[in-house]
Structure formats: structure tokens, C-alpha cells
Amino acid sequence: MINPYWELIILLCLINIIFTVSLNLILGYNGQFSLGHAGFLAIGCYTSGALTANLGWPLWAGILMSIVMSIIGAVIIGYPCLRLRGDYLAIATLGFAEILRIMANAIRPDLFGGPTGMQNVKSFYKYIPVPEPMNGVGNLLFTILFTLVFFALLVWGIWALASFLQRIINRRLRWDHWRWLICGLVVLAVIVANFACRGALFYRIFGRWHYETGSGGARIIDKAGIFHFFQALTKDSFASPQWAMFALFIVVVAIVTWMIRNYLISVPGRAVVAIREDEIAATNLGLNCTWMKLQNFMFGSALAGLAGAMLAHTIPLFKPMDFNFFKSVDVLLMVVLGGMGSITGSFVGATIITVLLEALRFLGDWRLVMYSLILILFMIFKPGGLLGSAELGQLIRRRAETAIQRLVGDDPSAGSEARDA
Amino acid sequence: MLEIADISVVFGGLVAVKELSFTVSPGQIVGLIGPNGAGKTTVFNAILAVYPPTSGEVRLNGRRIDRLPTHRICRLGIGRTFQNIRLFKDMSVLDNVKVALHRSFRYSLFDALLRTPRCRRQEREIDYAARDILEYFDLLSVADDKASSLPYGKQKYLEIARAYATRPRILLLDEPAAGLNASETEALMDKVREIMADTHCGVLLIEHDMRLVMGICEHIVAIEYGAKISEGTAEYIQNDPKVIEAYLGTQDEKDAAVVEDLAAVTGEEE
Ligand SMILES: Nc1ncnc2c1ncn2[C@@H]1O[C@H](COP(=O)(O)OP(=O)(O)O)[C@@H](O)[C@H]1O
Ligand SMILES: [Mg+2]
Numbered sequence: 001m002i003n004p005y006w007e008l009i010i011l012l013c014l015i016n017i018i019f020t021v022s023l024n025l026i027l028g029y030n031g032q033f034s035l036g037h038a039g040f041l042a043i044g045c046y047t048s049g050a051l052t053a054n055l056g057w058p059l060w061a062g063i064l065m066s067i068v069m070s071i072i073g074a075v076i077i078g079y080p081c082l083r084l085r086g087d088y089l090a091i092a093t094l095g096f097a098e099i100l101r102i103m104a105n106a107i108r109p110d111l112f113g114g115p116t117g118m119q120n121v122k123s124f125y126k127y128i129p130v131p132e133p134m135n136g137v138g139n140l141l142f143t144i145l146f147t148l149v150f151f152a153l154l155v156w157g158i159w160a161l162a163s164f165l166q167r168i169i170n171r172r173l174r175w176d177h178w179r180w181l182i183c184g185l186v187v188l189a190v191i192v193a194n195f196a197c198r199g200a201l202f203y204r205i206f207g208r209w210h211y212e213t214g215s216g217g218a219r220i221i222d223k224a225g226i227f228h229f230f231q232a233l234t235k236d237s238f239a240s241p242q243w244a245m246f247a248l249f250i251v252v253v254a255i256v257t258w259m260i261r262n263y264l265i266s267v268p269g270r271a272v273v274a275i276r277e278d279e280i281a282a283t284n285l286g287l288n289c290t291w292m293k294l295q296n297f298m299f300g301s302a303l304a305g306l307a308g309a310m311l312a313h314t315i316p317l318f319k320p321m322d323f324n325f326f327k328s329v330d331v332l333l334m335v336v337l338g339g340m341g342s343i344t345g346s347f348v349g350a351t352i353i354t355v356l357l358e359a360l361r362f363l364g365d366w367r368l369v370m371y372s373l374i375l376i377l378f379m380i381f382k383p384g385g386l387l388g389s390a391e392l393g394q395l396i397r398r399r400a401e402t403a404i405q406r407l408v409g410d411d412p413s414a415g416s417e418a419r420d421a
Numbered sequence: 422m423l424e425i426a427d428i429s430v431v432f433g434g435l436v437a438v439k440e441l442s443f444t445v446s447p448g449q450i451v452g453l454i455g456p457n458g459a460g461k462t463t464v465f466n467a468i469l470a471v472y473p474p475t476s477g478e479v480r481l482n483g484r485r486i487d488r489l490p491t492h493r494i495c496r497l498g499i500g501r502t503f504q505n506i507r508l509f510k511d512m513s514v515l516d517n518v519k520v521a522l523h524r525s526f527r528y529s530l531f532d533a534l535l536r537t538p539r540c541r542r543q544e545r546e547i548d549y550a551a552r553d554i555l556e557y558f559d560l561l562s563v564a565d566d567k568a569s570s571l572p573y574g575k576q577k578y579l580e581i582a583r584a585y586a587t588r589p590r591i592l593l594l595d596e597p598a599a600g601l602n603a604s605e606t607e608a609l610m611d612k613v614r615e616i617m618a619d620t621h622c623g624v625l626l627i628e629h630d631m632r633l634v635m636g637i638c639e640h641i642v643a644i645e646y647g648a649k650i651s652e653g654t655a656e657y658i659q660n661d662p663k664v665i666e667a668y669l670g671t672q673d674e675k676d677a678a679v680v681e682d683l684a685a686v687t688g689e690e691e
Contacts, residue, residue, distance in 0.1 A: 262536040
């Protein structure tokens with residue numbers, strides 16, 4: 001068990017990652033200023049909170065409605081503003097968020113709790129059907145899941161390494177299928193190694209998957225291999241609602257990230273970045289810029305709504321003042337700190353600021369001074385944010401490439417010449 | 422066929438284009454010349470309704486297009502380049518072309534978000550198509566570089582490649598040779614001719630380099646202060662005193678060079 005205080009911070013980090021990424025889509029990738037992004041968080045929070053706690057809706061419907069309401073809000077604000085070029089959106093969203101906050105204060109206190117906020121929203125824990133202690137089939141399922149993830153990561157890791165090596169080798173010797181050769185060699189090496197130690201290697205990795213099912217649930221007999229390792233792990237520490245909660249949040253973050261990545265490498269995503277770069281050129285290439293911007297704004301707001309819904313069922317209490325202008329500044333800071341136009345940057349920015357916010361809580365309102373200081377320092381020393389517009393993977397790869405080149409004594413410019421030829 | 426009929430563009434009190442008419446047919450290359458500030462770029466912007474014409478009509482194959490939004494006009498088959506290069510600087514060369522290829526491929530946002538097989542397949546086709554286009558413009562070796570890292574000449578090619586990717590029936594080129602040296606200009610114009618031969622599109626060309634315009638354009642429209650002062654074959658234009666006069670009065674260095682060019686071209690012919 002992790003102490004509930006840290007647990008909350010970890011969950012808040014994960015929620016803030018979604019919230020930050022949602023703003024990054026709008027601000028970093030499309031270049032549109034949304035200064036009232038907390039408004040969409042509030043929509044998500046209050047919609048799911050009020051529907052599930054006061055109107056008896058099921059959780060999934062509450063979350064779905066949060067997303068739908070955020071999208072509706074995005075259309076109402078976005079449609080008139082995004083037809084124009086310029087910073088109208090910044091002002092409109094700012095006003096929109098304030099109006100929402102005031103409405104939450106004044107309208108239907110029986111539904112939205114008024115200025116004191118809502119305390120009766122059920123936490124995710126009330127919904128997570130994990131028996132404690134988890135055992136039997138549940139334990140087995142978790143074990144299988146962990147094992148699958150492990151092997152997926154292993155395969156992906158080998159593939160990524162092979163792709164990386166392919167780029168390096170390609171500079172000298174052009175062939176499109178180096179990576180297959182490398183993967184094949186790795187597999188071959190493992191098999192040979194297994195022969196060399198008379199099967200002990202595979203036994204260590206896979207074990208022998210014999211298990212019996214009896215009164216105590218499924219149980220692995222053979223005490224070797226990854227599977228058994230994960231079984232021991234799930235039994236002792238992961239088999240709790242807390243870990244189920246973390247797993248749930250991580251899965252949501254992973255799915256959201258995956259979808260954003262898909263979005264960015266397809267037609268609408270490229271269009272959105274093109275509009276940031278040069279809207280006039282984009283229009284003259286036949287892009288319907290208004291629609292593309294609106295669609296992107298709707299997507300970003302939907303994610304903010306999702307983050308809001310998750311927030312509603314995570315924190316014990318929320319009130320209108322939680323969604324004031326400073327909340328919008330918080331998330332702006334997370335985006336700018338991490339790097340506009342970098343998803344992994346948003347991860348870093350959201351995590352750092354969330355933890356920092358907690359660490360600096362004792363400062364009270366002086367926190368805001370810290371904000372300005374951080375922003376100013378970043379503007380002076382690292383105007384692009386921590387990662388700029390690159391992804392963490394790209395940066396690591398680039399570093400590794402130059403390092404290897406230095407090792408091999410190959411200078412990068414020679415490589416690019418070879419490629420040009 | 423692109424028909425421009427009596428269009429005027431007014432900015433506040435300034436009449437940038439005044440009752441201008443001409444046509445561009447497929448397979449034809451028309452030059453649009455005039456001293457700096459004559460309103461040439463504004464004509465392009467009027468055709469694409471970036472600044473919709475205040476009066477008059479623009480027709481493409483008989484269909485009136487001047488009240489449509491810009492992106493619709495482009496989709497009907499008008500591609501353009503810009504006088505000051507407007508690339509998507511932070512995107513890769515390949516992505517610059519891919520952005521322009523959006524139209525021939527259709528999948529929903531849902532397909533994109535979930536990366537369905539349909540999306541994958543079309544993305545692969547987009548990739549092939551974009552690489553083909555880059556190869557056509559000799560840019561394939563720099564496909565993964567940032568657009569802003571290209572040398573000036575290649576940026577010009579990339580901009581044309583991007584316009585070409587929208588499969589235009591009429592291509593509008595705004596001073597494509599500006600800033601290029603003689604041999605680069607020659608190569609560029611060969612490329613333009615090649616594009617015309619391959620796609621049978623019409624080209625409307627704004628150019629300061631008079632020698633180039635005279636060499637490549639069958640038909641030339643000369644404007645001054647937004648109004649047409651002369652129109653006809655290259656030979657006719659270069660002997661038209663009104664054209665020479667329009668360039669003579671100017672203080673602009675580039676325009677002064679044009680006068681010399683004109684004289685030189687005329688001299689060579691004699
Ligand atoms: N958006 C605008 N607003 C006001 N005036 C403009 C605008 N665009 C162009 N003009 C004016 O219209 C005239 C023609 O400009 P332009 O078409 O760019 O000339 P050029 O023939 O050199 O391309 C110039 O006097 C310019 O100042
Ligand atoms: Mg011009």
C-alpha cells in the first residue's frame with residue numbers, strides 16, 4: 001500500500017497528464033490559445049459528479065456525458081471564434097470559464113452544491129470490483145496480463161533497437177531490411193544460448209506452465225519463470241484496489257496517448273500542425289481550416305472533459321473556486337514547461353508541476369510568484385520548454401546516434417552526404 | 422479554363438485591381454507582368470478569394486467560383502505558390518506534401534484515432550504518393566529534413582511540389598524565379614513546362630524576369646495600378662510603348678532592371 005496522500009498525488013499526476021495533453025493539442029499543435037481550459041475541466045467534473053451522485057446515473061454514462069458536454073461547450077465557443085484568425089479564442093475561453101464558474105456557484109445548489117461544492121460524488125473505489133485480498137482467478141488474470149505486457153515490451157524493445165541500428169547502418173550500407181536481420185540474429189542468439197546451457201535459459205524465462213485449479217483457485221506448480229515471478233508479485237503487492245486504480249488510470253492515459261499519436265500521424269493531425277505553421281498556405285492547399293481547428297478544439301476539449309470526469313471521482317471534494325483562472329494558468333504552465341507540441345513533454349510538465357504544487361503548498365498565495373519566476377526563467381533559458389517540440393524517444397535516439405557516431409569515429413555530416421548520394 | 426471577368430479589388434480607398442479580364446486555358450501558360458505594387462499578387466488572392474473580388478466574376482470551366490471559400494476553390498482545381506515562400510517550416514519535407522494530399526484520401530476521424538486498417542492503407546498510399554511527388558521534384562533525398570532547413574532553391578521547388586500535389590487544373594505561380602540565378606531559373610522553367618506537358622494544366626505566371634516571361638509565355642497580360650494596359654503575345658508586349666513606359670517611370674531597382682531586360686530582349690531580336 002502506498003500512503004493515501006501520495007496515492008492522490010500520483011492519480012492527480014495522471015489526470016493532469018490528460019488535461020495537459022488536451023491543452024497541448026490546441027495550443028502546441030494547432031497554435032490556438034485557450035486561456036480558460038479549466039472551464040472544460042469543470043464541465044467534465046460537474047457533469048459526471050452531478051449525474052452520478054444526484055441523478056443516479058451509472059458511472060460510464062456520467063463519464064460519457066462529461067465528454068459530450070465538453071464537446072458541446074467547445075462548439076459553442078469554438079465555432080464563432082475559430083472562423084476568424086487571431087486571438088479571439090483566448091478571450092472567449094477566458095470569459096467562458098469564468099461564466100461557468102459563476103454558474104456553478106449560483107445555479108441549482110441541490111444539483112451542483114453551490115459555493116461549498118460537491119462532496120457526495122462516489123470515488124472510483126466504490127466502483128472497482130476488486131475483492132480484497134484478490135486471489136484465485138483474479139490473481140491469475142492479473143498474472144497473465146502482466147506477463148503479456150512484459151513480452152510485448154520485450155518484443156517492442158528488440159524491434160526499436162533493431163530499427164535504431166538500421167538507421168545507423170543505413171548511413172554506410174543502404175538496405176531496407178537490416179532490422180529483420182538484426183531481430184533474426186537476436187532470436188538466433190537466444191536459441192543458441194539456450195542450447196549452450198542445456199535449456200536452462202528458457203526454463204528461467206518461461207518456466208514450465210503447469211498449474212492446478214483447486215479450492216484455492218489456480219496455482220502454478222512450477223516455481224520458475226516470469227509467469228511465476230509475476231504471480232508472486234500480484235499476490236503480494238499488486239492485488240489491491242489501489243493498484244487496480246493505478247492500472248485503470250495508466251490504461252486510460254495509455255489509450256489517450258495512443259489515440260493522440262494516431263491522430264497526429266494522420267490527415268487531420270497533419271492539417272492541424274500545418275494550420276499552426278501557416279494558416280493562409282493551408283487554406284490555399286484546400287484545407288478547411290475552420291473545420292480542422294474546430295475539430296481539433298473539440299477533440300482537445302473532450303479530453304479535458306474526460307480528465308474532469310476522472311477528477312470528480314478521485315478527489316473527495318471539489319468546488320467552483322477550484323476551476324478559477326489559476327487552474328487554467330496551471331495547465332498552461334504544464335504545457336509550456338514540458339514543451340509545446342510534445343506529448344512526452346506534457347507528461348514531464350504535468351508531473352513536475354503537480355508535484356511542485358504539492359511541495360510548495362506551504363507558500364500559499366506566494367506560489368503564484370513562483371509560477372511567474374519559473375515562467376520567466378524558462379523564457380530566458382529554455383523558451384521551447386524542456387523538450388521543445390521533440391518527443392522524448394526522438395531526443396534519446398538522437399543523443400544515442402551522435403554518441404555511437406563519436407564512438408565509431410563517424411561524423412554525422414558524412415552520413416548525410418552518403419544519404420544524399 | 423479559368424476566366425477572369427472584370428474583377429476589381431478595393432482595399433479601403435485603394436483600388437488594387439481595376440476591372441481586369443483575361444483567361445487561362447489548359448495547356449496554356451499566361452504571364453502576368455507589371456511593376457512592383459501593380460496588383461499582381463492581389464489578382465491571385467482574388468482568384469482564390471483570399472480577398473474576394475469587390476466586383477466582377479471568376480469562373481472555372483464555366484462555374485462561378487468567386488463567392489466560394491478559398492479551400493473549395495482550391496479543391497476545384499486551382500493550385501498556387503506564394504511570392505514569399507510559405508512552407509510549413511517546422512514540418513518535414515514529406516509532411517509538407519502530405520498535407521496537400523488530403524483530398525484524394527478519405528477516412529473518418531474515428532479511423533484516424535483508432536488507426537484502423539482502412540486508415541493504415543490510405544496512409545500508406547499517401548506516403549507513396551508523396552514520395553512519388555518528391556521524386557518528381559528531385560526532393561526525395563531530403564524527405565525527412567525540416568522544410569526550413571532546405572536551401573532557398575529547394576524551398577521553391579517544395580512549394581511548387583505542394584501545389585502540384587493538390588492536382589491543379591490551373592497553377593498560379595507568384596514570382597517562382599525570384600532569388601534564383603540564371604541556371605536555376607532555367608531548370609525551374611523546364612520543370613514548369615514538364616508539369617504542363619504531364620498534367621495538361623494551365624499556368625498563370627507572375628514574373629519579374631522579363632527575359633524569362635518573354636521566353637516561356639505564349640500570352641502575356643501587363644497591368645499597372647491594377648488595370649490592364651496591354652495584352653497579347655510576347656512580341657507584341659515587348660514592343661508596346663505603354664509597357665515600357667509603365668516600367669520606366671518607376672523608382673524601384675528591380676523594375677529598372679526590367680527596362681534594361683526589355684531593351685536587351687528587343688535588341689537580341691533585331
Ligand atoms: N491586404 C491588403 N490590404 C491593403 N492593401 C493591400 C493589401 N494587399 C495588397 N495591398 C496593396 O495593393 C497593391 C498591390 O499589391 P500587390 O498585389 O502585392 O502588388 P504586386 O504586383 O507587387 O504583387 C499595393 O499597393 C499594396 O499595398
Ligand atoms: Mg507580388
